[in-house]
Amino acid sequence: MDTRTTYIDRLTELGKLNSAVALLTWDEETHMPKRGLALRAETIGKLSRMAFELSTSDEFGRCIEELEGRDDLSEAEAASVRVMGKEYRRNKAVPPDLFEAFTIAQSKSQAAWAEAKRASDFERFRPHLEEIVGYVRQFAELFGYEECPYDALLDRYEPGMTSVRLRAILEPLRDRLVPFVDRLLAEGTPPDGPALHGHFPIDAQRAMARTVLERIGYDFDAGTLDDTMHPFTTRIAPGDVRVTNRYLESNPLSGLFGALHEGGHALYDQGMKDDLYVLQLADGASYGFHESQSRLIENQIGRSRPFWTFFRPILVGAFPALDRISAEALYGAANRVSRSPIRVEADEVTYNLHIMLRFELESKLLNENLPVGELPGLWCDAMECTVGVRPASDADGVLQDIHWSGGMIGYFPSYMLGNLYAAQIAQALREEIPTLDGQIAEGDFAPLLAWLRERIHRFGAIYEPSELIERVTGGPLSAEPFLVYVEKKYSEIYDLWPDRS
Numbered sequence: 001m002d003t004r005t006t007y008i009d010r011l012t013e014l015g016k017l018n019s020a021v022a023l024l025t026w027d028e029e030t031h032m033p034k035r036g037l038a039l040r041a042e043t044i045g046k047l048s049r050m051a052f053e054l055s056t057s058d059e060f061g062r063c064i065e066e067l068e069g070r071d072d073l074s075e076a077e078a079a080s081v082r083v084m085g086k087e088y089r090r091n092k093a094v095p096p097d098l099f100e101a102f103t104i105a106q107s108k109s110q111a112a113w114a115e116a117k118r119a120s121d122f123e124r125f126r127p128h129l130e131e132i133v134g135y136v137r138q139f140a141e142l143f144g145y146e147e148c149p150y151d152a153l154l155d156r157y158e159p160g161m162t163s164v165r166l167r168a169i170l171e172p173l174r175d176r177l178v179p180f181v182d183r184l185l186a187e188g189t190p191p192d193g194p195a196l197h198g199h200f201p202i203d204a205q206r207a208m209a210r211t212v213l214e215r216i217g218y219d220f221d222a223g224t225l226d227d228t229m230h231p232f233t234t235r236i237a238p239g240d241v242r243v244t245n246r247y248l249e250s251n252p253l254s255g256l257f258g259a260l261h262e263g264g265h266a267l268y269d270q271g272m273k274d275d276l277y278v279l280q281l282a283d284g285a286s287y288g289f290h291e292s293q294s295r296l297i298e299n300q301i302g303r304s305r306p307f308w309t310f311f312r313p314i315l316v317g318a319f320p321a322l323d324r325i326s327a328e329a330l331y332g333a334a335n336r337v338s339r340s341p342i343r344v345e346a347d348e349v350t351y352n353l354h355i356m357l358r359f360e361l362e363s364k365l366l367n368e369n370l371p372v373g374e375l376p377g378l379w380c381d382a383m384e385c386t387v388g389v390r391p392a393s394d395a396d397g398v399l400q401d402i403h404w405s406g407g408m409i410g411y412f413p414s415y416m417l418g419n420l421y422a423a424q425i426a427q428a429l430r431e432e433i434p435t436l437d438g439q440i441a442e443g444d445f446a447p448l449l450a451w452l453r454e455r456i457h458r459f460g461a462i463y464e465p466s467e468l469i470e471r472v473t474g475g476p477l478s479a480e481p482f483l484v485y486v487e488k489k490y491s492e493i494y495d496l497w498p499d500r501s
Ligand code: ZN
Pocket: 261, 265, 291, 294
């Protein structure tokens, strides 16, 4: 049989296994009764192992090697071989025994993290994290890198990105952002406006989330909306992209922005053509790029003034008690800046500072063998220096995120890259569609979605992120559009005079 046909056959099988795992996982997080967990974990484990064996089989490796040498592949096929080849080599690099030992350590470590966080006691978690970091250091060596071990991990989430390139973007960002936050909070006037606290029935919030998803263009004939603890979006198969969300009875903005964020991810997934799915190119250009699509809808659109002109009647329709609040006051309420020690509660302006400190600590763990025991102290110092607040406890400090407990080191920068890509994309978008704000104010999201489909979504992972951002915006990734955006927007909201120094 022709190698190309064999390759596509194997990818098709892999797609089916991945689809089953995605559906079982989605169900576990949304509808599954508690007592179903034990067998579900085993079923997912079995199917994942089958997918892993398939994607690391010698036959599959031979297909990739042969196809890498051919010049008669389509652009999408060549991209598929590039993506799968990278993954194949990475998977082959880790001996199965080592990987199995890691997965056992991983589940113990995650349980220990949850326990330690509840008790706000890093010491309980420390030995587990030491073990996990030990494995991750080994993986970095096995995956290989050019400049530093951290790059081997970063590349899994953001192909082509390196610490040196990231630092060149991050340092100027920090140098302008930190003093800006200081000025904003010292000299600016916070927007007055209501604190949206009270009693907002969940049913009404859920219906509102559905409405907003429909309005931005999420296709409910190819998707669903369900409740979960930690919101996520998952593609089960072509024509089946599911959003999950969470609501707080005391505050309707949490569920609204959750829906917009996940809706942005879902529009990206729904915008990738079916043939990309077979080629395993339908996960997007990178985690950072995926996050750019959620941040664009959540922040650049959802936290904009025209959005609140459009959305106020919908909010008031759901909660008539809010009738006296103007669109301008709601816009202010959606855009408050504060020094929170918690990443997931951070606003647009301070969010990236939370990521910078994680990146610095992760780099030190990998590149300089920083002892794990020094993390809590360094975390607090860095938080005080950048965000300007000292966490009162380990739970509000080094223990707040789950990522490290599962060995997800190198992932955090994706969040920041998402914000930066989103600002740069939004700048290009507003230049090319000057009437965008008027359209949003009227609730017409079709031109926005058409632009995103045409310029970004339909390409999936055909291009690496550095190439895609150039194609979309005409230049390489830079922090400048983000800085210009936050400085202009928040100086205005906080009534801050331009800095003449
Ligand atoms: Zn996201």
